[in-house]
Amino acid sequence: MTDNQRDLEAGIQLDLNGRMTYSGYLRLDQLLTAQQPLSQPPHHDELLFIVQHQVAELWMKLIIHELKLATARLRVDDLDACLKILARVKQVQRQLFEQWAVLETLTPSEYLEFRGVLGESSGFQSLQYRTIEFVLGNKNAQMLKVFECDPPAQAQLREVLEAPGLYDEFLRYLARRGHAVPAARVERDWSQPYQRHDDLLPVFKRIYEERAKFWPEYHMCEQLVDVEESFQLWRFRHMKTVERIIGHRRGTGGSSGVAFLKKALDLEFFPELLDVRTVLGS
Numbered sequence: 001m002t003d004n005q006r007d008l009e010a011g012i013q014l015d016l017n018g019r020m021t022y023s024g025y026l027r028l029d030q031l032l033t034a035q036q037p038l039s040q041p042p043h044h045d046e047l048l049f050i051v052q053h054q055v056a057e058l059w060m061k062l063i064i065h066e067l068k069l070a071t072a073r074l075r076v077d078d079l080d081a082c083l084k085i086l087a088r089v090k091q092v093q094r095q096l097f098e099q100w101a102v103l104e105t106l107t108p109s110e111y112l113e114f115r116g117v118l119g120e121s122s123g124f125q126s127l128q129y130r131t132i133e134f135v136l137g138n139k140n141a142q143m144l145k146v147f148e149c150d151p152p153a154q155a156q157l158r159e160v161l162e163a164p165g166l167y168d169e170f171l172r173y174l175a176r177r178g179h180a181v182p183a184a185r186v187e188r189d190w191s192q193p194y195q196r197h198d199d200l201l202p203v204f205k206r207i208y209e210e211r212a213k214f215w216p217e218y219h220m221c222e223q224l225v226d227v228e229e230s231f232q233l234w235r236f237r238h239m240k241t242v243e244r245i246i247g248h249r250r251g252t253g254g255s256s257g258v259a260f261l262k263k264a265l266d267l268e269f270f271p272e273l274l275d276v277r278t279v280l281g282s
């Protein structure tokens with residue numbers, strides 16, 4: 001008898017009536033019935049398209065959960081906790097990035113065979129994606145309009161729009177620690193997109209040049225740069241995936257498609273953290 005067979009005979013729970021089970025705990029009844037292709041007859045590849053998006057939404061759910069805690073810990077000056085959380089966020093972002101390889105096995109001809117069923121739906125309407133963009137500082141009140149048809153979602157997004165984002169909280173933390181953060185970055189209308197402030201440059205220059213003295217701040221700066229780079233890599237790979245699947249067609253959400261996605265690559269979350277690189281040592 002193998003060890004595994006002995007284990008099975010000795011202790012594995014086989015009478016699961018009325019007990020907590022794997023599928024019960026994970027609500028697999030709901031999770032695994034939520035893939036409902038609309039093409040008729042069902043197109044083989046529509047399941048890939050649905051699963052890819054659902055997995056992305058699940059990872060985004062975790063990212064939001066983590067970023068919420070990260071900003072809350074920053075508010076009470078617990079930078080260590082924030083750093084640990086961001087390390088996890090980065091790993092989730094890696095998953096989201098790697099995931100594109102699966103969708104890239106979908107060819108243009110296969111996608112066009114079921115694209116029609118998507119109607120005017122588009123990733124543009126992803127509440128969780130927009131929430132992450134807002135928490136990271138790319139605020140845009142116009143995006144609320146997309147959620148007019150779903151008032152609770154719109155209200156939730158408005159709350160995120162009007163609250164300080166992760167970078168805002170970091171700058172406020174730095175101010176509390178005695179760094180010379182300009183007043184206009186400690187208090188402002190948080191619903192406005194983050195705008196670069198040149199007076200922050202000497203603040204970060206000092207942190208980088210005296211890193212032994214400001215190690216936690218320095219570490220946080222680098223974590224933020226990592227998060228931003230991972231986000232940009234996701235945007236880039238989305239754009240390249242879209243380019244190879246639909247070329248330069250317009251998007252179902254009404255945008256110009258690839259041209260729109262390319263423009264989004266110019267967006268920056270934490271501009272001064274990249275600017276500081278240019279002035280170090282001078």
Ligand code: HEM
Nearest residue numbers: 056122123124126129242245246251252253254255257264
């Ligand atoms: C065949 C695959 C895909 C195609 C052809 C595609 C195409 C597009 C296009 C053309 C847009 C611009 C908005 C529009 O006019 O619709 C867009 C936006 C978007 N897509 Fe996709 N997409 C694909 C897969 C995905 C996947 C897997 C995700 C993961 C969640 C995703 C998330 C998004 C998001 C969040 C936006 C909004 C981006 C922004 O506002 O900057 N897309 N997509």
Ligand SMILES: N[C@@H](CC(=O)c1ccccc1NC=O)C(=O)O
Nearest residue numbers: 118121122123124250251252253
């Ligand atoms: N915008 C895509 C459609 C699309 O990709 C999509 C449609 C419904 C749900 C999610 C989607 N993914 C990303 O935009 C297109 O123009 O083909």
